[in-house]
Amino acid sequence: MKGQAALPYWLAGPGVLLALAFVAIPLVLTFGLSFSPFSDQTGIGEGFTLSNYGQIVSDDYFHEIFLRTIGLAAAVTVVSLLIGVPEAYVLSRLKPTMRAISLVIVLGPLLISVIVRTLGWTILLGNDGVINNALMAIGIISQPLRLMYSFTGMVIGLVHVLVPFMVLSVWTSLQKLDPATEQAAASLGAGSSTILWRIVLPQVLPGMLSGGLIVFAMSASAFATPAIIGGRRLKIVPTAIYDEFLSYLNWPLGAALAFILLVFVLAVSLGANRYIERRFRQVFQ
Template sequence: MNTLSNPVNQVRPYLLSSPALLLYIGLFMIPLIMTLMLSFYSYDVDRGGVVAEFSFTNYVEVLSDSYFHGIFFRTFALSIAVTVLCVLLGTPEAYILHRMSGRWKSICMLAILGPLLVSVVVRTLGWAILFGSKGVINESLLAIGVIDTPIKLMFTNTGVIIALVHVLVPFMVLSVWASLQKLDPMIENAGLSLGASPFIVLRQIVVPQIMPGILSGSLIVFALTASAFATPSILGGRRLKVVATTAYDEYLGTLNWPLGAAIAVLLLVANVIIITTYNKFIERKYSQAFK
């Protein structure tokens, strides 16, 4: 009897994957669908708050109000800046780490991944201590005479970007390092032996082969930055709102849950559109550039 025609064998893959599928549905799909449904509800204080009436009012308010336009623009500008810095810092780090051997590789890997073992809130509070007007950075620079007045880093874009890069650069390093593991070092040696300069070897041999790692790492960093809450909330405060903190304020500040849900859904949609477009653009660009 042909085992492929056995109904049990045909259903077995679905049975084996069903626990993970049920977990995915329960922890992700159901809350997402409930948030989407909530975003179409109305909010009326006189009628008790959330009113289960279908309406596009929340989306119209977010899409037509310049206040929300500024928040979304700030969020994605921060995301782009953090992503670019993580690519510029994480890619060379991963390449150097790949070229290391023995004990030093383990030590450097531990140093890079060590921050991931600490809560993002704890790390952000550490940066708040460093960034304060009487923090370690300003006090040190004042003591050696580099500056006359404290540098303002708290509640600024610069401070948030520095902290987010520290939080997210390990994800870029891991993504690029995983691609470098598949790279045969003999290919680089062959290019050098044929007269190519190290820069040419790096640009035309190494970079095209690790581009999937750079792409995946940048997508991860961008998505995590756009949805970051703890770091912008602590270091940005009330002066530097991003989409995540705005949705939080609508949920727990004004108690306008439908508007907060609409903001969250629009952030998700914008993230998906940007990431999909970026993915297709980069793949097409580099497939043509390195032919």
């Protein structure tokens, strides 16, 4: 009996070892590297220093980059919620055949490389791109909109990449929704808006929160899409980390940026989720 009770833990062993080898140990090594001194003449030195973190805390350049990163992640999360939640609700109400076709369409972007998708958006968002040419052709605008190398362009590109994760998270929660509760509310005279607000929304809130957490974390750590659409001037933390590691060879400063980003994203995500859950409990109780 003792062997049978311990069997699930042994089965989890390979996964735990992989997580330690490819996640935990690299994070620990990166954290240790962030305390190493660096010199342009000698490179990474020996010893212990807090100067890398001090530089990040005291430099307005890094403050701007972190604020832009968090603002980008928040904007992408909000837009993904506005698009993904209604889309998931519609998917859950479709017939099985149409639902399968719609899911393939929703998940289609995930089957294509993020680089290819982003390069496609450069064709659409450029000054001579499809969107600007179409808007100018029908007379809505007289000069091209600046969509490439802009904050708006990065939001559009990341939403296209990440909204399927929001749809899947909310759709999973909707699968657990009992249709009888909606029918009971309708039989008691509740309107469609009341049913959505009082019956459906509280039950899909876990899916919205998990999807928001996934989208926020992936937006804040995204590199390829912001680097291509945002360019080298409109930097966020991941592109700054890339520059510190590969352009300036300042690995300790890049490691410090990476660790601060990790801690900040975790703190903001968990704090926001707890606050939203508390507020929704107060509203729906």
